[in-house]
Amino acid sequence: MSELLIESAVHGIAPRSDQLLTLGGDVERGRATQANFDEQVAIETADWLALQAEAGITYPEDGKLRWQDHLRPIVAATDGFAPGIDEAPVTRWYDSNTFYRQPTITGDLEFNPKEFTEQVGPLGGNVSLLAPDTFASLCRNEFDGIPADRNVWRLYTDILAHLEDNGVKRVLFENYLPGSLQATPLESLERHADWFADLQLVLLTHPKEGGVVSFPIEPAKNIGLTIRPETLAHILKTVPDYLQPELKGVELIRPIIDATTTRLEQSTLYDEELRVLAQYEFGRVTLTHSLDLERLPLAYAQEKVKRLGELAYQAQEKVAGL
Amino acid sequence: MSEALQTQEVGSLAKPDWRVAVIADKPIDNDSYQTLETWNQDYGFFETPTYGQDVLRSAQTEFADRNRYSPDTKARIRDLAAVYATRLQEFAGLDIVYDGEQDRAEMYQHSIARTNGFEWRGRVRAFDTKSYKKAACVDEPSISEPWHSDEVTRLQSLTDKDIKVPITGAYTLAAWSYDEHFDNRVDLVRALARNVIRPNIEALLAQGAHWIQIDEPAATTVPGEVPLFVESFNESVRGLAGKFSVHLCFSDYTQLLPHIEQLENCSQLSLEFANRDARSLGTAAADRPAYEVLKDITRYAPGTSIGLGVVSVHEDAVEPVELVRDRILRAVDIVGDPALIYPSPDCGLRTRSWPVAYNKLLAVAHGSRLAREQV
Numbered sequence: 110m111s112e113l114l115i116e117s118a119v120h121g122i123a124p125r126s127d128q129l130l131t132l133g134g135d136v137e138r139g140r141a142t143q144a145n146f147d148e149q150v151a152i153e154t155a156d157w158l159a160l161q162a163e164a165g166i167t168y169p170e171d172g173k174l175r176w177q178d179h180l181r182p183i184v185a186a187t188d189g190f191a192p193g194i195d196e197a198p199v200t201r202w203y204d205s206n207t208f209y210r211q212p213t214i215t216g217d218l219e220f221n222p223k224e225f226t227e228q229v230g231p232l233g234g235n236v237s238l239l240a241p242d243t244f245a246s247l248c249r250n251e252f253d254g255i256p257a258d259r260n261v262w263r264l265y266t267d268i269l270a271h272l273e274d275n276g277v278k279r280v281l282f283e284n285y286l287p288g289s290l291q292a293t294p295l296e297s298l299e300r301h302a303d304w305f306a307d308l309q310l311v312l313l314t315h316p317k318e319g320g321v322v323s324f325p326i327e328p329a330k331n332i333g334l335t336i337r338p339e340t341l342a343h344i345l346k347t348v349p350d351y352l353q354p355e356l357k358g359v360e361l362i363r364p365i366i367d368a369t370t371t372r373l374e375q376s377t378l379y380d381e382e383l384r385v386l387a388q389y390e391f392g393r394v395t396l397t398h399s400l401d402l403e404r405l406p407l408a409y410a411q412e413k414v415k416r417l418g419e420l421a422y423q424a425q426e427k428v429a430g431l
Numbered sequence: 432m433s434e435a436l437q438t439q440e441v442g443s444l445a446k447p448d449w450r451v452a453v454i455a456d457k458p459i460d461n462d463s464y465q466t467l468e469t470w471n472q473d474y475g476f477f478e479t480p481t482y483g484q485d486v487l488r489s490a491q492t493e494f495a496d497r498n499r500y501s502p503d504t505k506a507r508i509r510d511l512a513a514v515y516a517t518r519l520q521e522f523a524g525l526d527i528v529y530d531g532e533q534d535r536a537e538m539y540q541h542s543i544a545r546t547n548g549f550e551w552r553g554r555v556r557a558f559d560t561k562s563y564k565k566a567a568c569v570d571e572p573s574i575s576e577p578w579h580s581d582e583v584t585r586l587q588s589l590t591d592k593d594i595k596v597p598i599t600g601a602y603t604l605a606a607w608s609y610d611e612h613f614d615n616r617v618d619l620v621r622a623l624a625r626n627v628i629r630p631n632i633e634a635l636l637a638q639g640a641h642w643i644q645i646d647e648p649a650a651t652t653v654p655g656e657v658p659l660f661v662e663s664f665n666e667s668v669r670g671l672a673g674k675f676s677v678h679l680c681f682s683d684y685t686q687l688l689p690h691i692e693q694l695e696n697c698s699q700l701s702l703e704f705a706n707r708d709a710r711s712l713g714t715a716a717a718d719r720p721a722y723e724v725l726k727d728i729t730r731y732a733p734g735t736s737i738g739l740g741v742v743s744v745h746e747d748a749v750e751p752v753e754l755v756r757d758r759i760l761r762a763v764d765i766v767g768d769p770a771l772i773y774p775s776p777d778c779g780l781r782t783r784s785w786p787v788a789y790n791k792l793l794a795v796a797h798g799s800r801l802a803r804e805q806v
Contacts, residue, residue: 125556133560177559198706199558199745201652201681206539206607208558208681211707371552371567371609406553406565 111431113386114393116167117421118362120237120281120313121401122179123157123172124410150174150230158233160411164418168235168279168395175230178202178209179239179283180247182228187264189218189252200247203285205404213249218260220267232275237313240282241265269308279309281362313362313397361391366398366417371409373416383424387431396421435769435806436759436799437526439738441678441701442597442646443538443779444519444531444788449487450512456499459491467515474789476518483511509533510585517589519789524796527593527642532779534582538646539607540564541578542599546627548572552609561782567609568619573626577634584638595642596635597678597779601628601667602660606649620659624666632667642674644701644738648778650679651686658690665695674698678738680778681706684724691732700728701738703777705758706745712757719761729766737766740777741798742791747783749790755798760805769806774799 125133129149135141154171161169176182177195184194191197191213200211239247241262250257272280366374386394396417402410446454449463464484471480490504500508516531535541540563543549548570556562579596586594601623605616613619632643645667650660668675676699679687684702691700708721716723725737741758742750755774763769774795780788 125562127554130554130556130560130562137560195559196746196748198743199681200707202558203652205652206557206563206649207555210558369609370611372611403556406555408553 111383111387111428113383113391113428113431115421115425115428116393116395117165117417118168118235118281118311118395118397119161119166119170119402119414119417120168120235120397121170121173121283122176122403123174123401124403124405124407125174126153126407129153129174147175160414161418164415165422166414166418167421168281169233170235170237171233173229173237175228180209180212180244182225183238183244183264183268184212186221186225186228187218188221189214189216189260189264190248191215191251207404209247211247211249214252214257214260216252217254218264220264220271222267222271225268225271232272232277234277235279235281236272236277237281237283238265238268240284243283243285246285273308277308279311281311281313283313311360311362311395313364361386361394363394363396364399365396365420366413368398368400368402368404368410368413371405373412374420380427383427384431387428394424396424434526435772436763436803437593437773438524438796438799439527439595439701439773439775440520440525440529440531440792441738441740441775441777441779442529442532442644443535443781444516444533445781445783445785446533447512447515447785449490450508450533453490453500453505453508456494458494459487463487470515470518474522476515476522483515486511513582513585514589517586519785520792521590521592523789523792525592525792527595527773528590529595529597530582530586530589532582532597532781537563537781538597538599538779539604542604542627543608545578546572546574546604546623548612549608563607565607565609567611568605568613569611571612571626572619572622574630577631579631580634580638583635583640587639593642594640595644595676596640597644597646598628598631598635600624600645600647600650600660600677601663602656603647603649604628606652616656617659620663621666624663628663628667629671632671632673636671636673640673642676643668644676644678644699646678648678648680648682650677651682651684654686657686658693661690661693664697665693668696671696676701676736676738678778679703680740685727688727688731691728691735694732697735699736699738699773700732701740701773701775703740703744705740705743705750705777708758710754712751712753714757714760714764716761719758722758722761722765725762725765734771736771736773737762738773738775741774742776742794744776744778744780744782744791747787749787750794750798752794752797752801755794756801756805759799759802763802763806769803774802 132141132146132149136143136146154174157172158169181194184190194210194212197210197212199208202209242258245258245261248257398413402413449459452459467483468480470476471482486507490500490508493504494500513530513533516533517528520528543566548568549566550569551564551566554562555565579598583596602620604623605620610616610619635643645664647660651657664677675696677697678701680703704721708719739762741755759774762772766772776791
């Protein structure tokens, strides 16, 4: 009988309800107050957390309903970015019809925890952030004093310390950089992981076309990995024997819910895939969704969260039978 | 050689408050009368300061009686909005105009609502507080009738200026929809180009429109699918006698470069630049970083004109005319022939108020005049 543990995680920005979408526009036009907006955010955040609890999600998140995009609250709470982030260039968010405001780095990045708290509100135990390297790649850099990725990593050091001080136990880094985990994101994580003794850091990659998670790697013990869903079994089968011990005990992040389609996933992890996972003695497999659920209307995102919980439960049952 | 530096719009303007109120079956604010008078007295749109107020008054009376507006009243209000939107562009000094897309809720929503084979799934946020309704393809796409004909007929009677008709392209409609029918975006894009976009374009050409701008903001968002966008463009216009252009924005244009020469019958690339450009004056390469990609575009697509975004559509601050001038001069320097440059806003101005939009278009026109004196 396998001891493989199957868990589930929801991450990133959740969809706003029609009411909250309308309220946001009304605040901009002076037809509603920021207090009205914040009140509705509080209600919908509670609903989002309740939904995850009911679905049995192991690592729930608050849905970041106050975040205008993945970077804005961090930029607004940090010196060293050009002022006026709310008017910064609108830039397409990867392959989507969504956008973010592109920050410009103009100096050493200095984090202001108090301002950050004002921006994002109370934090839960689990938080997702852009991976530092991804964050840096999305900024315009006009500062010659230090490379952008190092500047952002230094900023993240302060952010992570702040999160740890405020009871956050687990941080999931969303990495959108194409290519494999052989590149800098994982190396950066490993280099910095020891600085945050009580935090569990998890790296979730969003591989682009042709991007496949690659071995060899030497994962730090508290860092999770993501494997592209359709290539999971294939990749693991091709792991050289001498590397197999490296995988023991590692958390594997497995996006099983597609956030770009309204169709509900009908199948759980393939039996073959589960057998392979058990064979390599991963510590646990955390099932999640591919991209932010904000890509779906709220009603569909809610169904996806429920299905995620169901699939995790079914997978655990299957593993027990192996 | 055609006239140099002709100015153009890209598509949408915001809808005036009184049009929004009527769409939503809400009362028209009394301030609306003053708004119209301001456009006429201060800007000279119409000699009669009260032009159009009778339409508003009639609508208000109807709403007071019935607490809603009849379809006829909604149509009259829509037409009045189109009249004023057209005037706004004419008086700002543009050479090529449209009606601010006053008939259209939004570029995606308007098209999908009139395409058979789609069902709405809900609202999704685009950025900040902006959102759009998103649909799923559930059956073979088709159209019952072309949907831009009425607005073009109306506009032809409103203006003597050149008209450029914006129409949302097949690739973008597919990319922004969920697919619950084909399970294959290639087939969805092809079906939209063949069954939906091409028949619309054929109808527009038949009624005398001669320049169609295909809006494809999603064209380069998935690098591996750029050839599919190109195929859909070609399928939409192949063999048709008209002038065709394509508008892209907020994207990585370099993804398009290797495929530009495969675009058939595309006379203009209309692109957003100002959003990503520096704000200080100057015409050197270092002063105008956003426009450097024109070097590659010109190399890959020599002779193709450029719809040159010179004012940002996502901020209220109006660009100084000298900055607009310098952006144009830099582009002329790179492209070589000023007749190939069409100064424009970066994109449709629907997210800006009309006074801001007017002043930005004014800056486009004035900046172009300044640049024309120097080329």
